[in-house]
Every structure is written in structure tokens, then in C-alpha cells.
């Protein structure tokens with residue numbers, strides 16, 4: 521999850537303080553397997569860090585009961601409160617509890633101690649799409665198309681349940697051991713009926729209407745899909761600049777320079793995704809995501825087979841040492857952790873869902 525930052529890095533007001541049109545009750549079936557407080561730290565052997573974020577880190581853990589590996593995201597309560605992310609954190613838990621889709625991360629439960637919040641998720645061994653992209657520099661057209669198509673199905677599912685994801689970037693797309701994607705990090709996901717206002721998301725991927733603090737809807741994710749496709753094919757983002765401020769300015773100018781090696785079909789699709797004009801942005805028109813799936817760039821994708829994972833993946837992560845292998849993740853310095861401490865908790869009232 522990224523922290524909401526205004527232009528120039530000023531923290532934005534928390535979402536609860538802004539006008540919102542939220543869905544009063546979730547449209548999604550409640551998954552009964554996700555439990556609150558069923559686990560404790562004693563159920564897991566905490567192993568190495570897989571990734572770090574703004575409020576804590578994600579660890580590989582092993583269940584002491586069934587020997588299986590999971591990933592546990594740990595968020596420091598103090599940090600969450602300081603950065604005005606209470607509502608986003610509770611939203612993340614709620615969204616993860618609700619979603620069930622082949623290309624979205626699955627959460628099994630949550631718990632807390634006096635200082636931290638814990639979310640137990642499936643461990644996805646293949647590492648980040650980001651790492652694969654940096655190693656490869658850029659992806660050939662069919663490879664980019666495969667990942668883009670799986671992302672499209674994940675976003676389509678979320679949107680069909682009135683969830684805007686808002687944080688699409690290659691760091692949040694993990695690869696499973698067979699090379700299929702899993703979208704992780706629901707720290708910005710929001711269940712909304714129509715429109716919302718908060719400025720959030722990674723600078724390179726953010727849509728112009730979000731920067732301009734206009735009301736926006738699900739179509740911000742389709743803009744980000746366009747940026748993702750561009751980055752996968754080019755090896756850099758279309759509005760890249762040295763500071764977030766300069767990137768925002770470029771996004772607002774909206775000028776995209778397509779490398780000459782881009783296929784004309786993808787230039788056409790990207791022109792329709794990376795457009796500030798919401799009446800023209802594909803995915804936001806009358807037929808919704810169908811228009812994207814029917815676009816000529818995706819013509820050879822058999823969507824039902826893709827959803828069933830019945831299509832060969834372009835890359836199988838080299839998982840060498842079997843289950844629990846972490847060789848595809850970067851190394852992070854390990855510290856002395858304050859997990860499992862029970863003492864006075866000044867933030868107790870904010871996280872009753874965990």
C-alpha cells in the first residue's frame with residue numbers, strides 16, 4: 521500500500537473526512553473461511569521478510585500445525601494511525617475477506633497484538649512481476665498480452681462487485697509457481713457505488729482525474745491497465761520523470777509517445793485506455809470491460825480458458841528448492857521484531873475488525 525500523498529508529498533486527508541458515496545452493505549458473498557482472531561502468532565514460525573511497505577512488512581511463515589507456508593502482512597498500528605490510514609487498513613481487510621478469484625490474492629484470517637495487525641495470506645512463490653520485468657527489460661508482445669489479459673479479468677471481477685482497486689503496478693502483481701498472476705495489496709481498494717475523491721495510487725499509474733481531485737470511478741483502474749501494458753512493452757512508464765510532481769504534470773498534459781516497435785493494435789488500445797476523456801475511455805463505455813476484451817489486441821485470447829488457467833503461461837518461475845522457496849524475492853534487512861507483545865494498546869478502538 522502506498523501512503524496517500526498530495527502533490528508535493530503533502531499527506532491527504534483520510535477518506536472518512538471526505539464526502540463519500542459508499543455502498544452501505546457489501547454486494548459480495550461473505551467468505552466464511554476468513555476468520556477474525558482465529559489465529560495467533562503461536563500458530564506460525566515467522567521466517568524471512570518477502571517485502572516491505574510503508575507500515576510494516578510481509579513475512580514468509582510456516583504453520584506449526586500443518587507445515588504449510590503462508591505470507592503474513594504485518595502492519596504497525598502506530599504507523600497506520602500516524603499516516604491516517606485507519607480506514608484504508610480496515611477496508612483492505614474487508615476487501616480481502618470478500619474477494620475470491622483465481623487472479624486475486626486469498627486471505628485466510630487476521631489477528632492482532634498490542635502493536636501490530638497481521639493478515640494471513642497464501643504465499644505466492646514466483647516473486648513480483650516487477651522483478652521479472654526489470655530482469656527482462658521489456659516483454660515481447662504476447663507475454664505482455666498474457667499478463668494484461670489476466671489483470672483485466674481480475675479488475676473486471678472487482679468492478680463487477682463495485683470495488684475500485686486503485687493501486688495497479690507491477691510490484692503488486694505476483695506470479696504463482698505456474699506463472700499465473702495474483703494481484704496483491706488491497707490497501708487502496710474501495711467499495712464504492714459510483715464515485716470517490718481521495719488521491720491515492722502510485723504516481724506513474726495515477727489517472728488525471730485523480731490528480732485533479734475530481735470525482736472518479738472504476739475507470740481509473742483501466743487507465744492504470746493502459747500504463748501497465750505500456751510499461752511491460754516499453755520497459756518504462758509513459759509519464760516517467762524524476763519527481764512525482766513532474767510526473768503529475770506530464771499526466772495532466774496527457775501526451776504519450778509510443779515507441780515505434782509497438783504493434784498498431786496496442787497503440788490503438790492504449791490510446792483508448794490512457795485518455796483523460798472519460799466519455800472515450802475504453803472500459804468506461806456502455807459495454808464496460810467487454811470492449812477491452814473484444815479489442816483487436818486481445819483477439820487471440822480465449823477468455824474462458826484463461827479464467828480456467830487452461831492456457832500455457834509464458835514463464836514458469838524457477839522454483840528450485842520446492843515449497844517455501846524464497847529465491848525469487850529480494851533480500852531485506854531483518855530487525856528485532858516487536859511481534860506478540862501484549863501491553864497497553866492506545867489504538868485498540870480503531871482495529872476491532874482484526
Ligand SMILES: Nc1ncnc2c1ncn2[C@@H]1O[C@H](COP(=O)(O)OP(=O)(O)OP(=O)(O)O)[C@@H](O)[C@H]1O
Pocket residue numbers: 521522523570571572573574575576577578591593625641642643644645648691692694704705706707
Ligand atoms: N501473498 C504474498 N506472497 C508473497 N509475497 C508477498 C505476498 N504479499 C506481499 N508480498 C510481497 O511483499 C511486498 C509488499 O506487500 P504489500 O504491497 O501488500 O505491502 P504494503 O505495505 O502495502 O507495500 P507498499 O507500501 O510498498 O505498497 C509485495 O510487493 C510482495 O513482494
